[in-house]
C-alpha cells in the first residue's frame with residue numbers, strides 16, 4: 271500500500287476550478303518535488319492535503335495509508351502523521367511557541383495511545399531539535415511566529431516538523447526567501463528526518479533547494495494539472511528552459 | 526427617566542430598612558439616605574432614551590417588586606469553593622449581610638483596618654463620615670441614589686499612610702436562592718492614605734439554585750497622594766441575576782490606580798467605572814474583560830474624568846460574545862479645562878462567536894483643555910480562520926484550538942493584572958468559564974446544556 275494516493279483530484283475555490291484532475295502516488299521513503307509557475311495550484315494541493323475546508327473537492331479521492339483522507343479533519347490528518355510546512359506561517363499572539371508545540375505533540379501522542387509528555391521529558395528533546403535548526407531558544411519564549419522574520423518563520427515550520435516527526439511532510443516553498451545559510455540549515459533539518467518510513471513532498475520554484483534535498487521524482491504542475499513527471503534531472507531542465515517548455519510538450523503524469 | 530413602578534413597595538422597603546439601618550441615630554447618615562431616596566423617587570429608573578443607557582434596557586429591573594434578601598446562615602464548608610488562598614483578609618457577605626463566621630480577619634496587617642461598613646459606622650462614625658457618599662453621585666445615577674438610600678452593609682477598608690499591603694483583600698458577596706425576587710445594595714468604602722499600597726477584590730457569586738436577585742453595589746475608592754491601589758471586580762452570578770455596580774475612584778496627586786473588571790456571569794449586568802483624576806500626575810488603568818453567552822447583557826460604562834494636569838488614563842476592554850449575548854462598551858472621557866497635558870487612551874476589542882451576538886461600542890470624548898492627547902479605537906472580529914487552521918494542522922482539536930485562541934485574547938486583559946494572587950484567581954475563573962463557552966464547540970449551541978449545569982454548580 272502506498273503512503274499517499276491521489277486519484278483524479280478536482281478542487282474548486284469559490285466556484286473556480288483550480289485543480290483539474292491530479293494523480294499522484296507517494297510511497298514511504300520517497301521524496302517528490304512539485305514545481306510550477308505562480309498560481310498553478312501547488313499551495314491549493316498542499317492545503318487540501320492538510321484538510322483546509324475552504325477548498326471544495328468536487329471529484330476524485332485521496333487515500334492516506336489506505337484511509338480516506340477527505341473524511342479527516344485537519345487535526346485528524348495531523349494525528350495520522352501528515353504535516354504541512356506553510357508557505358505563509360501564521361502569527362498567533364498570546365500563544366507561546368513552546369507551549370503550543372508541546373500541546374500539539376501531546377494531542378498527537380494521545381491520538382496514538384501514547385502517554386503525554388511532561389515538560390521534563392519534552393524540553394531536552396526540544397533543545398536537541400533547536401540545536402539542529404540552529405535556532406535561538408529566546409525565540410521560543412515569544413508568541414507563535416509573532417515578530418519572526420520570514421526566515422525564522424520557515425525555520426520554525428521545520429522545527430515543528432522535526433518535533434512532530436510526521437510520516438508525510440509537505441513543504442510548501444519552505445526555501446523561498448531564505449539566504450544560502452538558512453537554506454542549508456533547513457535542508458539539514460529536512461534530511462535528518464529522511465527515512466525509509468517517511469516521505470516528503472517538496473513544493474518549490476527553484477532547483478537550488480533540490481541540490482540539498484535530492485528528490486526521487488519531480489512533477490510539474492501547470493494550471494491545475496501535472497503536465498510532466500520525471501527524475502531529478504527534470505528540475506534542472508526546467509531551470510534551464512522555464513515552464514513554458516513543458517506546456518508545449520505535455521506528457522502524461524506518472525510517478 | 527420613568528415614573529417609579531411599585532413606588533409603594535419601594536417606600537415600604539425604604540421605611541423598613543431605615544428602622545434597622547446602621548447608624549440611624551446619626552443625622553448626617555439619615556439625611557444622606559433620605560436625600561438619596563427622594564432623588565431616586567424623583568428620577569425613577571433610567572430608560573434607553575437616556576444617553577447613558579441607550580444600549581441597556583433596565584425595564585426588567587424597574588418592573589420587578591424586590592424584597593430585601595433574607596438573612597441566611599451558610600456553613601464554612603458551603604463557601605470553601607469561593608475562597609482566595611493567600612488573601613490578606615477575607616470578608617464574606619451573604620445576601621448583603623456581613624458574616625463574621627465566614628470571614629477571615631485574623632491576619633490583617635498592621636496599619637490596615639478591614640471591617641464591615643455597618644460595624645465601622647457604629648464604632649467609628651466620624652471616620653466613615655469623612656468619605657461616605659462624598660464621591661458617588663446620587664444626582665447623576667439613579668442606581669447610585671438607590672444604593673445610597675439603602676446603605677446597609679459592605680466592606681470598610683482603610684490603609685494608613687505609607688503602609689504596603691502585599692496580598693489582596695478579598696470581598697465575597699454571595700446571594701442565595703429565594704422564593705421571591707430579592708435585592709441587596711452592597712456599599713464599600715476603601716480609603717488608602719498617602720503613599721499606601723492596597724489591592725481589593727470584589728467577587729459577586731451565587732450559591733444554591735437560581736432565583737431573581739438584584740445586586741446594586743457602589744464602591745468608593747479614595748486613593749491619597751502617591752498611593753498605589755488596585756481594584757478587581759468579578760461578576761459570576763447565575764443568569765437570573767441583575768447586577769449593577771459602580772466604582773467611583775477619587776485619585777490624589779501622583780496616585781496610581783488600576784480598575785480591573787471581569788464580567789462572566791449575570792443575566793443583565795452594568796458595570797460603571799468612574800475615576801476622577803483630581804490631583805496632578807495621576808495614572809489610571811481601566812482594564813476589563815467580558816465574556817457573554819446565551820442571552821446575557823453585559824454593559825461596561827466608563828466615565829474617566831481628567832480634572833488635573835499631567836494625568837494619564839488607559840482603558841483596555843476585551844469582549845467575547847457568543848449565542849445572543851449583547852455587549853456594550855461605552856467609553857466616556859471628560860478632560861476638564863484645567864487638565865492640560867492629559868494623555869488618555871481607550872481601546873476596545875471584541876470577538877463575536879455567533880451571528881446573533883452583538884456589541885455596541887461607543888467612544889465619547891469631551892475635551893475642554895487644548896493641550897491633550899486622546900486616542901481611541903475599537904475592533905470587532907471573529908476567531909481567525911487562518912489561525913484556527915494553523916493550530917489544527919498540528920494536531921490540536923478544533924475545540925482546543927478555539928479555546929487557545931479565546932484564552933490568548935482574554936489573556937491580554939488578564940496579564941495586565943498586577944497582583945499575582947488576584948491574577949491567578951481570575952485566570953482560573955476565566956479558563957473554567959471558557960471551557961464551557963458554547964462558541965468553542967464546532968457547532969455553536971451543542972454545549973448549551975453543559976453551560977447551564979456548570980452555572981448552577983459554580984454560580
Ligand SMILES: Nc1ncnc2c1ncn2[C@@H]1O[C@H](COP(=O)(O)OP(=O)(O)OP(=O)(O)O)[C@@H](O)[C@H]1O
Pocket residue numbers: 283284288306307308309310311312313314315324357
Ligand atoms: N482562498 C482562495 N480564494 C480564491 N482564490 C484562491 C484561493 N486560494 C487560491 N486561489 C487561487 O487559486 C489559484 C492557485 O493558487 P495557489 O496558491 O494554489 O498557487 P501556487 O501554485 O501555490 O502559487 P505560488 O507559486 O504563487 O505560491 C490562484 O489563481 C489563486 O488566486
Ligand SMILES: [Mg+2]
Pocket residue numbers: 312313314357442443
Ligand atoms: Mg503557493
